[in-house]
Amino acid sequence: MRALGCSRTLRLFSVALAGLLVAGGVGCDSRADETVLVLAAASLTDVFTEIGPLFTEETGIAVEFSFAGTSTLREQILDGAPADVFAAASPEIMDEVVGADATSGDPTVFATNEMAIAIPPGNPGDVQGIEAFAEDDLFIGLCAPTVPCGSFGLEVLQNAGVNPAPDTEEPDVRALLTKIEAGELDAGFVYTSDLAAAGDSVIGIPIPSDINVVVHYEVAALVDAGSGADSFISFLDREVAVSVLESYGFSIP
């Protein structure tokens, strides 16, 4: 493997493979090159894609991202995917990864996010608040309970005492948002950051803070991570990164 060189493409490819193959760890030495490979929760797609070039500009270290559902990323890491940094949308999942001795440093919270109700422009279902999630006549979407946006959504509903009548449980928040944008759903739970990213194509309805869930985004270096990993993690606290995070609807703890 080393003879072939540890190109970024190769490493990305091996991350993808690790999710599919039963044998993990394609054995690329991450210290041998200057690229930081970051496995990041799908909800970080837009913001990290913007932060990436800023990081490289500042530090001279290249960075590559692989975005997927946090639990999918956990599987890849536990299968030995040769990555440097894990940015998770769920502290519980991060804890599992830590518990499996797959991290090299303690996780830190770098951003928080909240849930919000998303509705298509024009509000075809005349959704006014969280009570709409119980209406059978409306087309209601949630995330599958096995992914963070799904479990958070259920938590919000439970706090509100609403018994939901979903028509679909999407595999990730992006899929859910797409259906709302297309007008195929009347309402669904997404992150406030998603609303910021979606712009005018969806409308957000805030959830009262007493029933809402605060999502903690945690980041940690993985075992065998290159020196660039810590640079990236500390960059997330820098003013330039913080302002990007805020512009995408994240809060900074």
Added chain:
Amino acid sequence: MTDALRAEVVIRRHDGFSLDVAFTAPSGETVALLGPNGAGKSTLLGAVAGLVTVDRGFVSVGDRVLTDTTNGVLVPPERREMGMVFQESLLFPHLDVLDNVAFGLRSTGRSTGEANGLARRWLERLGVGGLASRRVDGLSGGEIQKVALARALATSPVVLLLDEPVSALDMSARLETRRFLGDHLGRFRGPRIVVTHDPTEAFVLADRVLIIEEGRVLQEGPTDELFTRPATQYVADLLGDNRLRGRRTDPTTVWVGQAELTVVEGQTGEDVLVTIRPEVISFFPAQPEGSPRNRWQTIVTGLERRHGVVRVHVGDPLPLVGEITPSGASALGITPGADIWVAIKATEIDVIPV
């Protein structure tokens, strides 16, 4: 049934080929459409059966008009009552022999039991009743064509169409199947049309012959007349020379008209087709010595030079065409009207039972 088939067919294809043929096939007669491959014979047959679209045409059986482009008449093939037999079996491979023969009967509304009973009788009538439960892919070429004929006859068609019915068979099966066809065509009372590229087949099976070349009729007439008097050299070449009907009166003797020929041994009493290739005929100024068993004196009726040989036509008792070299011709002093001796070895005469 005394209804003649009348057909006028004009077809123009995009590739420039055009077919423009008219003919009549009287009831109880077999008409051969004879010509080289690609002449348009099968297309013509398809047009008669309603399987091929015509640009202009008229097809009728008796008073019943089947195709009439002028008046917009086009009876679909399933209502034309024409039985068809193709070169390759085209027996349905997913059905057994009995179901193949019963197919038409069932398609026209008979019950399975009735159709199977009739089909079985047809197979027996054609001498292949034992094949009823056989799978099609286990049959020999000859058996296949017999079953195909049974299938065509079982629907009681008013016209029989046979497209190269024996061409795909090997030599021995061809001989037997041709005789079989000859027998059964004779019993069919409507018009029957046989498409073939083989003059022997036309000669043996047909009462009338249409010579077709490049979509046009070159010559048409009763079989014997056509074979003895080809109108053009092309037709003569196509038909070949010296094709004669005869009868075997004892194992090694065949009479053709008033001529007696000694031939290779065969079955006494059968009708035969005798073919003598022109190059096997030898000419002598006087009675030849030696082995040839067939020799007689005759008269030169005509001479022609072609392709570097001289073709010598001789008269009674047996009109034939022979070929010799120009130098041979002048050495023998062959001129029209001259006396001459003809000799043919018995082994050089082809005799085919018909």
Added chain:
Amino acid sequence: MNRPVPRLIVLLGVVGALFVILPIIGLVDRVPWNRLGSLLADPVVLDALGLSLISSLGATAVVLVVGIPLAWLLARASFPGRGLLRAVVTLPMVMPPVVGGAALLFAFGRSGLVGAPLDTATGIVLPYSLWAVVMANSFIALPFLVLTIEAGFRSLDSRYEGVAATLGAGRWTVIRRVTLPLIGPSLATGAVLAWARALGEFGATVTFAGNLGGTTQTMPLAVFVALESDRDAAVALSLILVVISLAVLVLLRDRWWGAR
């Protein structure tokens, strides 16, 4: 004459076989056998299994009904744009299934080209229903059936149908008793390919029909969702899918093509 098979052919053939077999062995190797019983008895799994069977068989029926005539037209009719139509019909085979699902949504979704007027006129909304699952499966499976059967029509000697017509069989009788039986092997192959493709369909289904246990969650969707939380369960569900497909393919092969 039984000539020995060239070694290179054997070698490459074995490589090809192993390429398929090894991942299956890998899957079987990871199966949590002790939990298999309880997983199989899980109502969520039973629901998904039932939905998968119903929707894949439904899709097979749908593509047979519309795919055979379509294959017929492509093979036998001549009309302008036939080549283009064939290419378009093939598209679901090559486009990412998620894109296919999105395209279905844009056409038949609640605000889609056809879906919006349908909703207005009848109140019927296709997504999030079993119908949508069948539609998504059909969309993805159709080209497999059409291409196979079109090849069948092309290799069929149309003179068989001509003979049948001269024997007095009308058009529908010819189709029923000659054409379809003669392309039987292509029909069977096409139907099995379409069914198998429908059974494993994920992307178009989740995008167009959504994912809800007991309504639209087929086995592949259940596998995907399980993969997020409980990989043992996902592997076990995959095994069930593999076993069912294998059983059907082996049984049908013996029945329709004869064991050779």
